[in-house]
Amino acid sequence: MTDTTSAEANRTFADLGLGPELLRALESLGYEEPTPIQQSAIPPVLAGRDLMGLAATGTGKTAAFTLPLLQRISRGGGLPSALILVPTRELAVQVAQAVHRYGRHMAIEVLPIYGGQSFSQQLKVLRRGVDVVVATPGRALDHIRRGTLGLVGVEMLVLDEADEMLDMGFADDIDAILAEVPDTRQSLLFSATLGPTIAAIARKHLRDPVEVRITEDSESDGEGPLVRQTAYLVRRPHKLAALGRVLDLESPEAVLVFCRTRNDVDELAEALGARGYRAEAMHGGMSQDQRDRVMKKLRGGAVDLLVATDVAARGLDISHLSHVINYDVPNAPKSYVHRIGRVGRAGREGVAITLADPREHALLRNIERQTHQKIAIETLPTVADMQAHRLELTRASLREVMLGGGLEHFRVVVEALSDEFDLWDIAVGAVKMAHEATLSDAAGDDEEIPSAHAPTPRSDGGKHKGGRGGPSGRRTPGSVRLFIGAGRRVGIRPKDLVGAITGEAGIRGGEIGTIQISEKFSLVEVNAAVADRVVQALGKSTIKGKRVKVRIDGGR
Known part of the structure; x- marks a missing residue:
């Protein structure tokens, strides 16, 4: 394999060999210059080479394969000329949308195929004729076995997020699908990691591929993810209160909170909603209509906190996302990398916060070793810290009001009170009223959270039983x-x-x-x-x- 680890600087999309229709689309979308993986991958793909791309989430992989794909495939033949396999329905929708946006001047017909969507509707579009199919392996294989998806015309095959598909158990499905695709096709494989299984798939299905490997050095120009990584050690019963305290302290624009299971997602989203946060859940047990409604609310500003599982969050593109919070430490460093890759893009600083039970401390250290990145262990803000923070917010808000002018109308109130009270006391009283008006009624905001650095006596023999808001074995004082x-x-x-x-x-x-x-x-x-x-x-x-x-x- 040819190893392409660096790309020429300051190259434009036109320099890469893309045609005028694609360049028009990119200009209208506001794309200015290709990312490192796009600079390295697009020319060999346009030249007809098979390719294996190794790059993390957020590096521009989708455009790296969809742009040359659109330029190379035949159009209007009825049967698909390109098949793109992805691990989740969210990613299928995202990639299909990218194909549609980039191919807007090329009369490209694209269809996402995934479970949870009407089979008859997919069949109706397939019969009408499509150029590009973006599919999850299970639903694609279902169509193939029913004879409703013909692959004899496929000229280009893409395996996107291949490591995720293998982790989800799609290896046999992928082999069965690839057996139906012509041997003459051009094959592209993209993965965040290169394990033995990925290497085996590349040897079996790719012909003399170019290898494009985007390492950390490739993103040292400041265009890659810029993420402040922090962890707090919090015992499980107090994680909900700790999360509320972190949210109040950080005041995120939009936040994605990761949990391990669907039940955890539902319970946490409900608990946060009960505390006054605009939170929604996202997991694999939801229908596509439900997911679409949640994403519409999130992008419309009606929701600012999304609680999700790793699988459900794959492929989500939230442009104003500022924070990622790990409610649990992910078991695999790769999952941690995928999670925090959601923020800190395009030169903007993002924030990744992890709430770790003391028993998960070893997982944090393993993540540090594997990613070569430091995760700062900090002390959770105390009640006094939060009170000081709220007072500072009140001070800042009052300063804005003073600088904004328009105060003449309210002088009559001060004048009326000045006969009875000192002006200094009137000012302090007004500040107190303004401060109390901004305080959150969220349950547990001022709950004392015991330090997690020292062991706490257990009365249950060490057994840990979870529930909504955490176990009830220890009670808050008072x-x-x-x-x-x-x-x-x-x-x-x-x-x-x-x-x-x-x-x-x-x-x-x-x-x-x-x-x-x-x-x-x-x-x-x-x-x-x-x-x-x-x-x-x-x-x-x-x-x-x-x-x-x-x-x-x-x-x-």
């Missing part, structure tokens, strides 16, 4: 735990409990602590001073339309 006789079986969610408690008992959300929802019952921590009032109020009302048993939990 709180008691309430037993509520309704749980997941009747559709109880954290926001239902928060709404019922604040609405019926008339207490603030800040007096509600950890919430754990089981199949048949729920446990809620509340401030001890209001516990009796909550029990009495909920005992006289309904939750989800039903009367439920409510009592102070005896800890059994």
